[in-house]
Amino acid sequence: MTATADPSARDTDRRWLVVGAGGMLGTDLMARLAAAGIDARGLRRADLDVTDAEAAQTALAGYDVVVNATAYTAVDDAETHEAEAFAVNATGVANLARAAHAAGARFVHVSTDYVFDGGATAPYAEDAAVAPRSAYGRTKAAGEWAVRAEAPDHLVVRTAWLYGAHGGCFPRTMARLADDRDLLAVVDDQVGQPTWTRDLADLILRLVEADAPAGTYHGTSSGRTSWFGFTRRIVAGTGASAVVEPTTSDKFPRPAPRPAFSVLGHDALRAAGVAPIGDWAERWDAAAAEVLA
Template sequence: MPLALLVPGGTGQLGRELAGLAGPDLAVTAPGSAELDLTETTSVVAAVAAFADAARAAGSTPVVVNAAAYTAVDKAESDQARAYAVNADGPRVLAAVCSSRNLPLIHVSTDYVFPGDATAPYAEDAPTGPKSVYGATKLAGERAVLSSGARAWVVRTAWVYGAHGANFVKTMARLESQRDSLSVVDDQLGSPTWTYDLAVGLVELARKVTSDSPPAAHVLHAAGGGEVTWCGFARGVFEELGADPGRVSACTTADYPTPAARPAYSVLSGKAWADAGLTPLRPWREALAAAFAADRAAYLPSA
């Protein structure tokens, strides 16, 4: 049966990637926050109801994939009310509406819910302990969704980049064109995730949750394979640009203080994802090369 997705946060990095996957058996409605603000309860109720009715009338199976989030990690430290409204209260309302309409919900979350002090990939059931307001708001959103009574799955991801919006890869490409050399943090370890791979994985999950064998685990991790530091990631970007990766030197987190603490270790175990029969996301370096091959111009600085 054809699938229909409602994607709040549809104008963000991930939302736009999901919209780009639309085809004959996949309809995607991807409103941005101006069209669907998760902090406006009345609007959420109306939008979800209209989406569900239209999808079912068209003979499609409706699923909500929440890609909306307050992602300004440093700004959240001083803008806590707004961060909680978007990342915690919004998902709570969305999940309640999905429950009332009997709609599956896939909620996208983050590695920042963990403290970052591990030395092996975080299992899906590992103890959480966010070190930032952003991480705390996302954890509150996870808990609201999972306790809502909705048929809901939380998908944590990490270090997301893509052709749309601002991200680390685009920043490194811009700096490569502006500076002879630059220093990048080399004591934070994670798994870069291309939005295209994540979007494909979420669609696969959406089909899975509407099948006769939905994942038994309701918290899943989907991130690029392998691990690297930000410095190593930056050097990978330089390689894709045809630039000398030796122009990127290592520095420490202490050398580059930020308002919000970053996890020192953000690698996520994908065991539950694989156990559910879902396709693991490709290794981060392979994905980075594929991202540049697919749309190199998207990552280059504007003329």
């Protein structure tokens, strides 16, 4: 199971701001902070245009911890709209990082496995060289660079294969399809770590409460599986009779290339004394009823 922060270690005097509070992760993070008794404000997309540097300076003033949970995440659309993706994922992030530094706030930025090329065979270390293969990955890698340049007191938290109860996600799609079809063909040549947004929200809180050193961390579940393996687990839990069979990525061509290997290592977490998220299968079993409700 995922470890939780020691209540005695919580600093409830720090004021938190969550940018992107209306998204799948942002919603769970706001709930986690409220449960911890932490003073937190959430901003949705309509509340703050992150590409407006002056607006960012005004919005972030007076906070001690700022979490950026917003991003341009339309991976395929980014291939033909890279400038728009860059405006949010790089320029907007630079604005937030600069404003957080000016406010004296710790800046937590959520990034992605797409900064890597997916060609590894062992878990990516936090300091592995980035080599994005998609427009989305390039803009997210640029956002990481901006954070390191503009906000010395930062935590870059890379995640992957996110699912949760407050937005569209892979498990919900597969559960719905399993109710409608007799056969599901799912790719078995992409490997990663399905990660519950509630677990990532908890990890972000634990990193901040631990006063983890500035740097890059990986916020994914432990273990690994393929989309095929994840789907089998999802469908088995629903009681649907659909058969799940493996297939390959070339049967489902997409505008943006997907990383074949998205397993991220957790050595930096352990070095900071912060427990990684538990095994993906155990965490899915804990999350399934809420996510699929």
